[in-house]
Amino acid sequence: MPGLLNRLVDDAALRHPDAPAIRCEGETLTYEQLARRANGLARVLVQTGLSRGDRVAVWLGKGLHVPVSFYGVLAAGGTLVPIDPKSPVDQVVRILRATGATHLVSEPNRREVIGQALAACPEVAHVIGVVPDETMPVPCIAWATVLEQASDRPPDTHVIELDPAYILHTSGSTGLPKLILHTHYSATSFVDWAASEYALRSDDRLTNHSSHHTCFATFDYYAAARAGATTVILTPAVLMMPGSLSALLERERVSVWYSVPAALVQLSLRGDLEARDLRSLRWVLFAGETFPGKHLRRIRQQLPGARLSHVYGSTEVNVCTYYHLPQTGDPVGALPIGRACATARTLVADAALQPVPDGEVGELFVRGSTVMVGYWGDPDRNREVLVRRPAVGGLDEVYFKTGDRARVLADGNLAFVARADRQVKVRGHRVELDEVEAALLSLASVEEAAVFTVPDGEGSSALRAAVVVGGDVAPAERDMLADLRRTLPPYALPSQIAVVDTMPRTPTGKVDVRALGGRLGERMADDGE
Amino acid sequence: MANDVRPALEAPEIERRVLAFLQRELLEPGVTIGRDADLLSGEVLDSMGVLRLAAFVGEEFQIVMQPSDFVVENFRSVAVIAGYVGRAGAAHGPDQAGP
Numbered sequence: 001m002p003g004l005l006n007r008l009v010d011d012a013a014l015r016h017p018d019a020p021a022i023r024c025e026g027e028t029l030t031y032e033q034l035a036r037r038a039n040g041l042a043r044v045l046v047q048t049g050l051s052r053g054d055r056v057a058v059w060l061g062k063g064l065h066v067p068v069s070f071y072g073v074l075a076a077g078g079t080l081v082p083i084d085p086k087s088p089v090d091q092v093v094r095i096l097r098a099t100g101a102t103h104l105v106s107e108p109n110r111r112e113v114i115g116q117a118l119a120a121c122p123e124v125a126h127v128i129g130v131v132p133d134e135t136m137p138v139p140c141i142a143w144a145t146v147l148e149q150a151s152d153r154p155p156d157t158h159v160i161e162l163d164p165a166y167i168l169h170t171s172g173s174t175g176l177p178k179l180i181l182h183t184h185y186s187a188t189s190f191v192d193w194a195a196s197e198y199a200l201r202s203d204d205r206l207t208n209h210s211s212h213h214t215c216f217a218t219f220d221y222y223a224a225a226r227a228g229a230t231t232v233i234l235t236p237a238v239l240m241m242p243g244s245l246s247a248l249l250e251r252e253r254v255s256v257w258y259s260v261p262a263a264l265v266q267l268s269l270r271g272d273l274e275a276r277d278l279r280s281l282r283w284v285l286f287a288g289e290t291f292p293g294k295h296l297r298r299i300r301q302q303l304p305g306a307r308l309s310h311v312y313g314s315t316e317v318n319v320c321t322y323y324h325l326p327q328t329g330d331p332v333g334a335l336p337i338g339r340a341c342a343t344a345r346t347l348v349a350d351a352a353l354q355p356v357p358d359g360e361v362g363e364l365f366v367r368g369s370t371v372m373v374g375y376w377g378d379p380d381r382n383r384e385v386l387v388r389r390p391a392v393g394g395l396d397e398v399y400f401k402t403g404d405r406a407r408v409l410a411d412g413n414l415a416f417v418a419r420a421d422r423q424v425k426v427r428g429h430r431v432e433l434d435e436v437e438a439a440l441l442s443l444a445s446v447e448e449a450a451v452f453t454v455p456d457g458e459g460s461s462a463l464r465a466a467v468v469v470g471g472d473v474a475p476a477e478r479d480m481l482a483d484l485r486r487t488l489p490p491y492a493l494p495s496q497i498a499v500v501d502t503m504p505r506t507p508t509g510k511v512d513v514r515a516l517g518g519r520l521g522e523r524m525a526d527d528g529e
Numbered sequence: 530m531a532n533d534v535r536p537a538l539e540a541p542e543i544e545r546r547v548l549a550f551l552q553r554e555l556l557e558p559g560v561t562i563g564r565d566a567d568l569l570s571g572e573v574l575d576s577m578g579v580l581r582l583a584a585f586v587g588e589e590f591q592i593v594m595q596p597s598d599f600v601v602e603n604f605r606s607v608a609v610i611a612g613y614v615g616r617a618g619a620a621h622g623p624d625q626a627g628p
Contacts (some may be wrong), residue, residue, distance in 0.1 A: 061571065086571070236571030240579040243600035272596035501584055502577040 003161035003188045006074035006154070008225040009035050009067075016202055016228040022067050023205075023252060024233040029064055031228065034071065040149035041072025041128065044141055045103060048126045052077040052157055053164060055101040057124075059083040059092060059110060062235050065129065065143065066212050067221055069105045074184075077157035078103070080166040082213040084507050089113045094176050095169055096121040098377055105129050107143075111136070161185040167376050168215060168315050171506040179376035180315045189369035190318035191222045193343045197322065198256060198283050198309070200227035205252055205280070208233045209259040211507045215315040219258050219285075229256075239263075242271035246278070253280040257306075260509035261291040262448070264299055269447065269470070273302040287311045287319070288510055290334060290416075290434065292441040297330050312337035312416065316385070317400055318370040320344040321414055334438065336413035337406070344368030346414060347399060348406050353389045356407075361417050364406040365389075365399035372400075424453050427460045429491040436494065439487045440467055445475045448503045450511045451494060465494035466503070466516055474499045537618050543590065543611040550585050551607070564608040569601060579604065586610060592617045 012021065013035035022029040029037070045056065056078040058069045062085070073080040081099050083092055096104070096117065105128045106114055118124055118137050125138055132140035161184040169177040194200070206224045208231055210216035224231045232252045238244050246267060248254075257264075264286060267273065284299075284306045291310070300308065307327065313319040323338025325331060340346045348362040349355050356362035365387070374382040385403075388396040405417040422433045433451045440449035448468040453461035469475060477497045484493055504515040544564050551562065555578045568574055574582065583604065587594045592614065603613035 086575075236576075237567075237569035237601050237605070240569050240571075240574075240576045241599050241601045241604060243597055244602075247600070270596050270599045272599070275597060502580045504577060 003185055004074070004159060005165050005184045005187050005191075005222055006038070006071050008188075008191070008222055009038060009071045010154070012225050012228040019202060019228055020230045021225065022064055022231055022233065024062070024064050025235060027064060029067070031225075034067060036150040036152060037068045037147060038071035038075055039151040039154045041068060041105070041146050042075035042154050043149045043151060044128060044146050045073065045076040045078060046155040046157075048103065048139070048141070050076050050078050050103060052159060053079055054103070055079045055081050055099040055167065056103040056105060057081040057083055057092075057096055057099070057101040058105045059085065059087070059114075060105070060107055060129075060212075061085045061109075062208070062212065062233050063107075064233075065105075065107060066233070067231070070212075070221065073105070074165060075154040075157075077155075077159045077163075079164040079181075082166065082168065082217070084169070084171070084211055084213045086211075086507065089116050091177070092117045093120045095179070096124060098176055098179060099167055102126070103128065159184070161188065164373070168213060170315065171508070171512075178381075179378070181373045181376050182318075183373055186318070186370050186372060187218055187222060189343050190218060191226050193341050193370070194219055194223040194319070195226040197341070198223075198285075200224070200229055200256065202228035204229035204255045206231050206256045206258070207249075207254055209239070209257070209263055210509065214508045215313075215318060216258060216287075216508065218318060242266050242269070246271035246273055246276045249278055249281065250276040254278075255280045256283045256285070257281060258285040258287075260288040261286050261295070262289065262503075262505065262509045262511075265292070265295045265447070268295060268299040268302055273299075278303060279305050281306045283307055283309060285309045285311055287313065288508055290438065292438075293331060293333070294442070294444075295447075296335075300325075300330075310335045310337060312414075313366075313370075314402065316372045317344070317366050317368070317402070320366045320368060320370065321346060323413060334415065336409060337416045338413050340366075340414075341368070341370070343370045347389075348408055348414070353387065353399070358408040359410070361405050361407045363420060364402045364404045364414070364416075366402060367397055367399045371398075424461055424463075426453070426463055426491050427456075429489075431463065431492045433463075436463065436465065436488060436492055439484055439492075440465060440480070440494075440497075442487070443475075443480060443483050445469045445471060446480075448511075450503060450513055450516055452513045452517050454517065456495075463492070463494040464517075464520065465497045466500050466520060467497060468501070468503055469499055537615070538590070540608075540611040540615060543614050544607050546589060547582075547586065547607050547610050550589070551582070554585075555581065562607070564611075565606050567606060569605055582610075586614065590614045590618065 013031040017032035018030050020028045021031040021034040056073040060066050103126045104124050107129050111130050127140045129143050130140045131142045165184045165187050168180045208220040308325040310323040311319045312321045321337045321340050323336050345367045347365040385401045387399050391397040403420045405420050406414050409415050418432045418434045424431050436451040437449045440446050446467045447470045451465045456462035480497050498520050504512040506512045
């Protein structure tokens with residue numbers, strides 16, 4: 001059975017039974033322990049009536065139970081639905097109902113909210129990880145009982161690699177988030193590519209920085225297992241304190257890092273990196289946002305032994321292009337997103353799916369083995385983003401429409417231009433919000449920047465910016481605007497630049513523009529009254 | 530702050546000011562916490578809140594924070610923060626915190 005995600009841990013347990021699979025706050029699970037516990041959970045799930053393809057939601061804070069749950073659900077033949085541990089109960093209910101989950105795997109400290117959620121989710125028939133009592137509306141099985149069933153053998157299932165493996169959700173803060181379905185095949189295609197491209201080894205130590213409900217975790221957990229390497233789970237306390245985080249990287253001899261740029265910027269600015277011995281770190285991968293050049297240059301000086309890799313993709317496609325930064329010379333301008341992975345073909349095309357000439361901007365389409373099956377329960381959106389393009393033999397090829405605009409550079413690398421929906425019109429002028437952000441980030445005092453539009457009350461849009469500044473004295477708005485005038489045309493200048501303490505971010509660490517707009521909008525309204 | 534913080538504040542006063550800030554700026558309305566509550570569990574504050582708290586501590590108690598100060602051992606709870614402020618005040622002294 002090639003290509004089943006849960007087999008990664010079984011194979012690693014055969015090859016390296018005593019090797020550390022997971023580390024978290026000083027505790028370790030070896031591959032043998034991880035496989036046995038996962039099989040135990042799988043057996044419990046099957047005993048409670050789980051059938052192949054049934055959805056099992058996992059709602060857990062960071063810890064050793066997370067990988068046990070992931071592999072256990074997959075070994076039972078279930079479809080894994082990891083839920084953001086910080087989701088409010090309404091969001092949990094929406095995901096449980098939309099996926100029709102029959103089982104929920106969680107932990108005792110969520111008992112009360114689970115009770116609230118289940119009242120609105122009659123399809124959930126079993127809860128794992130909570131001690132049973134009469135206050136819970138459905139049968140519960142405690143973790144202790146699950147661990148008693150630990151076993152070398154997974155239950156017999158007949159899962160093939162084209163069967164669903166997991167449904168990831170985006171961070172939609174209101175309404176139903178997008179539910180993105182991947183198969184064992186689309187996941188292991190990415191995992192195999194990543195393990196090979198970064199030459200992951202059994203003595204590597206990866207981290208789980210992002211929340212485990214995001215696509216970053218596919219690399220953090222499954223690519224590590226593919227190599228028999230260790231995943232070090234980073235808990236909230238460590239993630240909030242850059243000095244503690246860098247100390248952990250040194251102590252755990254972390255060798256491969258993967259996060260959004262913002263996490264690296266925090267580490268670089270406040271992580272006391274100069275005081276640490278981080279020679280173990282050999283690969284630093286980042287994705288999700290642009291990496292401001294001045295921060296990138298500094299972090300390269302702080303981590304001279306590490307190679308940096310800019311990877312590009314969305315949850316829908318895993319990773320589809322990559323760019324390893326040259327080991328010498330400072331990057332100038334925006335980093336390219338590089339070339340298509342061996343698993344993918346990219347197409348920069350117009351709206352009719354005709355390729356545009358090299359150098360010209362078009363929308364980026366991706367075809368490949370790592371692309372999702374589609375959005376769960378959303379045929380309209382699937383028709384919109386999974387587009388067919390005629391190929392030879394009268395057959396069609398299916399491309400994913402990324403919603404990103406890109407162009408092919410002279411050296412063959414792809415350059416990200418902007419989100420298609422991040423090009424706005426301001427009083428008749430086309431403005432790329434990302435370009436305005438880049439101009440703000442080039443100012444010496446600006447550490448983080450976000451630009452968005454608000455209605456100007458005259459039928460058009462006005463640009464607003466928010467920045468986080470370094471140093472004790474915030475620069476005056478008019479000074480920042482004076483600097484921006486050197487690089488931006490007048491219509492692309494933000495009409496207001498607000499200095500904020502911190503930038504609201506989504507669970508993956510991207511700027512949460514909606515939350516920011518809401519926060520500033522209220523403040524601006526208050527100021528105006 | 531019109532009143533200079535020197536001479537050094539007592540720990541209970543530091544704790545009172547930190548708790549007041551948390552209550553006023555960062556905690557959900559109606560949520561109260563004790564001096565030993567774990568601020569870094571991910572349940573009480575998010576990473577943004579922790580950064581705002583750190584910025585407040587630096588400003589309110591006139592501490593010039595060093596990168597080595599951003600560790601769990603200095604921010605785990607209100608009581609722990611008071612200990613950190615006391616140590617930092619003694620270590621940095623008035624000349625560094627002065628204008």
